[in-house]
Amino acid sequence: MSSGKILVAQGGGPTAVINQSLVGVVLEARRFRNVTRIYGALHGVRGIVDENFVDLTQETSHNLELVAATPSSALGSTRDKPDLKYCEDIFKVLRAHEIEHFFYIGGNDSSDTVRIVSEQARAAGYPLRAIHIPKTIDNDLVGNDHTPGFPSAARFVAQAFAGANLDNASLPGVYVGVVMGRHAGFLTAASALGKKFPEDGPHLIYLPERVFSVERFLADVKDTYARYGRCVVAVSEGIHDASGEPIATLLAKEVERDAHGNVQLSGTGALADLLCDEIKDKLGIKRVRGDTFGYLQRSFIGCVSDVDQREAREVGEKAVQFAMWGDRDGSVAIKRTGFYSVDYELLPLEAVAGKTRTMEDEFIDEKGTGVTDAFRMYLRPLLGSGMPDAYRLRPAPVPKILKR
């Protein structure tokens, strides 16, 4: 068993449960007598190279529990993607502070940072135990059944579309909701869990795993609108054409060509607006509304899956256990063992680092605009307890008198 000081940090985009993992590390580490200090680095790897540490040993367990239930990274995060030199600087600081356990909570890039620092320590003969703790709302880490943070974001998206469907049924038209996830469509696909009755939306779901064609999109919307008198669409921000060009860029160019003008694409609302314009222009439908879910889907406070909370806590706890009782560095991964239960394993860092998982074919329906029951079975237990449900009046039409 190794000993000494522990350092924990949080990287990448915040999630609703990333603090559960942080607190899992801190509280589990307190159980080990050989642990003398638990440091937290402020703003991820940036805080390590700048030596901006806080002493979490001095925090009360009560406040730690309250922080665990608070979304977003309590230690702060960073978008820095360390190269070899940056990792050397990290290693220098770890060494200077005699840190023997390094836990980094993050996504792909974070696991790669852990991998490089782990190799540098081994090459230098320094006794470092480096563990990557998974986190990402995109659910795009390989080797994991799913990643902490995704279930809560998925719950937000499902609840948002359940509501958008009710709104759209009340005031019929076309609704387009743009969801995060540049390469993996899991979060966009979660919109399907907002559907209850057969006529409910989302009626169409567009994922980055399939090539997007504006013409086919318009035909799909037209068909759906003709059938239901309304249409709810979920679109991934990462949709692209066959050559990989983002649809937002493509549509903007077309607008530019038409008007010999200049379209600003820097804002986040562009894709939703451009798709809505296409529908209005080409299909002549008047009531067309678009929303870009933006930061709400990852930072909204008060929409969290209790399953996600529990698992995020456990990956933090298990990370410490793997570090203390194990004999190698690695990345903690969630493995599904039942319907529904999970266990955790420690994957080699090389197996996770820098790789991107996308949605498996078995999760996407044949037309490419919906999900399969396999996906519904996969996602439902992750959303947790207390999912809000929608009900409607049952028809009992009254005979007309004037217009009979």
Next chain:
Amino acid sequence: MSSGKILVAQGGGPTAVINQSLVGVVLEARRFRNVTRIYGALHGVRGIVDENFVDLTQETSHNLELVAATPSSALGSTRDKPDLKYCEDIFKVLRAHEIEHFFYIGGNDSSDTVRIVSEQARAAGYPLRAIHIPKTIDNDLVGNDHTPGFPSAARFVAQAFAGANLDNASLPGVYVGVVMGRHAGFLTAASALGKKFPEDGPHLIYLPERVFSVERFLADVKDTYARYGRCVVAVSEGIHDASGEPIATLLAKEVERDAHGNVQLSGTGALADLLCDEIKDKLGIKRVRGDTFGYLQRSFIGCVSDVDQREAREVGEKAVQFAMWGDRDGSVAIKRTGFYSVDYELLPLEAVAGKTRTMEDEFIDEKGTGVTDAFRMYLRPLLGSGMPDAYRLRPAPVPKILKR
């Protein structure tokens, strides 16, 4: 006491609790033996003139309770704004179906429709009792302490900004969130209730009750960013310059002038994107993100104030009681009687119809970019129980070694 058939309809934008009012009407009306039938009109006044009625007498009370807890208008809504002729058609249908009680749940326009129909019935000597039941997330009905639907939407906005603030603290930059409410700033101001610690955002709040200047806006953002290293801004979609011109139009024109091009303004994301571009261009801040809350703030399922639910139910119940025991038409209004309790009164339709309430001066701070404690006291009890709370780690810095 009058007798016969009852008709209820829902108008305007849906809210999280508008079905509470509907069910309040239906269940309360069932208590009166003289009521023979309770009809619901599908899609508001449109359903009346088209005679699209459902018989709610045949719905179970159990399903009615489930529908009450479901957001958005269960009967469907409409954006139709009836003129005199339209109102005559409504009256013809009411008469043909021998409807003697008409309840319309809606905002300004709906109350005006009730007013006109009420007058027409009186002029024709037809014994109609017409009652307007208040509803609007904008909180812009005069004569009401607040309107059903507003508290739940305000809760969504407060929770959204509490989360956005945590996200922004984790990955510092400028965040702009655009909130609904074209004329009244209540919903945008609700963002202030997402703030807990003194350094928390929203740091700046821009309301349609104050003239917006792009130059002052940029100066405000610059100051805040210099002070906190970050800045969270809440902006009403209705902000305008001194002449009343919407800021989105103004900024778009400027872009157009610059580039001799053409900017599409039809999408809902335009204002957020344009403000973000201004900040990036003029202040040179790199990490600037904008969200337009859009339909989420009125239709998100699973974010509702229990106080709002109770009151929305009660305005429906009271409407029936006023109709059955009272001797005049009117608009049900919420009156605050304690901290916190309410009572209901029946205002004359002329007192409410077609008028717009905006935020009182005592609710807006001197600088015009924040709210007063009077507003916090006003809004807090409306948000209901179980508001999620945010916690943070307390500082315990670790001495630097390499960079000391």
